[in-house]
Amino acid sequence: GLGLSVKKDENFGEWYSEVCKHEMIEYYDISGCYILRPWSMAIWEIMQTFFDAEIKKMKVKNCYFPLFVSPGVLEKEKDHIEGFAPEVAWVTKSGKSDLEVPIAIRPTSETVMYPYYSKWIRGHRDLPLKLNQWCNVVRWEFSNPTPFIRSREFLWQEGHTAFATKEEADKEVLEILELYRRIYEEYLAVPVVKGMKSENEKFAGGLYTTSVEAFIPNTGRGVQGATSHCLGQNFAKMFEINFENEKGETEMVWQNSWAYSTRTIGVMIMTHGDDKGLILPPKVASVQVVVIPVPYKDANTQGIFDACTATVSALSEAGIRAEEDLRDNYSPGWKYSNWEMKGVPLRIEIGPRDLENDQVRTVRRDNGAKEDIPRGSLVEHVKELLEKIQENMYEVAKAKREACVEEIKTWDEFIVALNKKKLILAPWCDEEEVERDVKARTKGETGAAKTLCSPFEQPELPEGTLCFASGKPAKKWTYWGRSY
Ligand SMILES: O=C1CCCN[C@@H]1CCCn1cnc2cc(F)c(Cl)cc2c1=O
Numbered sequence: 001g002l003g004l005s006v007k008k009d010e011n012f013g014e015w016y017s018e019v020c021k022h023e024m025i026e027y028y029d030i031s032g033c034y035i036l037r038p039w040s041m042a043i044w045e046i047m048q049t050f051f052d053a054e055i056k057k058m059k060v061k062n063c064y065f066p067l068f069v070s071p072g073v074l075e076k077e078k079d080h081i082e083g084f085a086p087e088v089a090w091v092t093k094s095g096k097s098d099l100e101v102p103i104a105i106r107p108t109s110e111t112v113m114y115p116y117y118s119k120w121i122r123g124h125r126d127l128p129l130k131l132n133q134w135c136n137v138v139r140w141e142f143s144n145p146t147p148f149i150r151s152r153e154f155l156w157q158e159g160h161t162a163f164a165t166k167e168e169a170d171k172e173v174l175e176i177l178e179l180y181r182r183i184y185e186e187y188l189a190v191p192v193v194k195g196m197k198s199e200n201e202k203f204a205g206g207l208y209t210t211s212v213e214a215f216i217p218n219t220g221r222g223v224q225g226a227t228s229h230c231l232g233q234n235f236a237k238m239f240e241i242n243f244e245n246e247k248g249e250t251e252m253v254w255q256n257s258w259a260y261s262t263r264t265i266g267v268m269i270m271t272h273g274d275d276k277g278l279i280l281p282p283k284v285a286s287v288q289v290v291v292i293p294v295p296y297k298d299a300n301t302q303g304i305f306d307a308c309t310a311t312v313s314a315l316s317e318a319g320i321r322a323e324e325d326l327r328d329n330y331s332p333g334w335k336y337s338n339w340e341m342k343g344v345p346l347r348i349e350i351g352p353r354d355l356e357n358d359q360v361r362t363v364r365r366d367n368g369a370k371e372d373i374p375r376g377s378l379v380e381h382v383k384e385l386l387e388k389i390q391e392n393m394y395e396v397a398k399a400k401r402e403a404c405v406e407e408i409k410t411w412d413e414f415i416v417a418l419n420k421k422k423l424i425l426a427p428w429c430d431e432e433e434v435e436r437d438v439k440a441r442t443k444g445e446t447g448a449a450k451t452l453c454s455p456f457e458q459p460e461l462p463e464g465t466l467c468f469a470s471g472k473p474a475k476k477w478t479y480w481g482r483s484y
């Protein structure tokens with residue numbers, strides 16, 4: 001049918017699923033797997049074009065490692081994969097016959113790549129080694145699958161870099177994190193917080209984890225947007241990735257790994273969609289402007305169609321992604337709803353009056369504003385409108401997220417804020433067992449609260465401030481909440 005059957009604020013889960021099904025994904029017969037249709041694949045490609053160009057400026061090179069991992073390699077370090085083992089997918093047969101040894105499908109590629117890093121890195125001249133791959137990974141998770149946010153197979157990029165010094169690694173971790181912030185804030189118009197993960201939440205195999213964290217006001221859940229880890233020398237030790245330094249001494253390399261995935265698209269949908277459907281930020285919209293003719297019984301229909309075609313070519317020549325919808329089997333009204341559902345940021349209507357006045361009518365998808373524009377200044381007006389839409393979508397989302405933030409000092413305030421679906425900013429003693437204790441005490445059907453990150457931008461922490469959970473001296477302000 002035409003519209004959505006539920007409202008975003010009434011039944012978020014159903015709303016999200018229906019919005020995704022309007023040409024972003026198709027459900028698949030294997031649970032947790034989804035078909036990425038062109039409407040969402042185009043978003044992935046636009047982000048990939050940006051990110052790929054940026055990492056190439058950083059001298060990162062793309063490569064491709066095999067999908068399959070032999071068990072010996074995957075299970076090289078028990079502690080690295082402890083806890084993850086249940087989500088590893090295995091190939092056990094080919095045709096009718098069993099494989100001698102089952103083969104794992106990569107859930108991430110450290111164990112696939114690092115034996116070769118050990119082989120390729122001999123001396124300091126082999127450093128820094130900076131490789132990235134655009135690929136899919138498989139994690140056979142059992143918690144409720146959600147299109148883009150949590151699927152058993154997803155697309156991502158995984159960067160794996162090796163340096164001679166910790167300083168170089170520390171620097172690159174933050175450079176990549178800034179690119180992730182740009183993907184979210186400049187392309188997807190989604191505000192994120194940059195911060196450090198707690199010892200409990202970080203990648204266990206690494207030294208420290210930084211992340212960009214988003215927040216979904218409707219569900220009151222944080223969502224990890226992307227991660228940039230410094231692995232220290234842990235994997236160098238595990239996989240003997242050593243190099244001979246200038247003085248002829250053998251040293252272990254310092255490594256990073258970093259990733260973002262198709263989860264980015266789900267965060268964008270959840271953030272911007274409304275009861276008419278998706279709203280695409282212009283930067284990532286495969287169609288930024290849709291031009292719709294509004295013919296009138298005996299008016300000059302051909303003239304209207306020609307004006308639409310001319311408008312699309314003028315916009316396209318200026319690098320704007322514009323399309324006309326001249327289908328004669330749908331009414332203008334039907335077309336308005338259809339393209340609004342798909343989230344096209346700007347609609348242009350051309351009817352008899354517009355033809356006479358040599359103008360077009362523009363309608364913004366983000367706030368519904370209508371404006372008549374003379375055809376003579378069409379291109380710069382539309383460029384301006386698209387920039388305003390991009391900016392407005394970010395500002396609106398940022399204001400909504402800020403309205404969810406609640407600063408608290410005590411346990412009681414924490415519980416009240418948690419139940420009000422807030423993004424909680426709390427003074428914390430930064431002790432692991434305190435975080436584990438908070439998780440245990442907040443366990444419930446809607447999931448436990450945990451740390452999301454400790455923001456790099458720390459508010460003032462007055463001397464003597466106590467941890468909200470343990471009463472011990474607080475060391476830092478940390479964002480807490482339920483999460484995806
Ligand atoms: O997040 C990134 C950036 C890109 C490269 N990887 C790291 C860490 C990935 C953690 N992680 C995440 N999930 C996993 C699932 C698994 F089944 C196994 Cl065996 C391992 C892992 C695992 O190590």
Ligand SMILES: [Mg+2]
Pocket residue numbers: 139
């Ligand atoms: Mg996982």
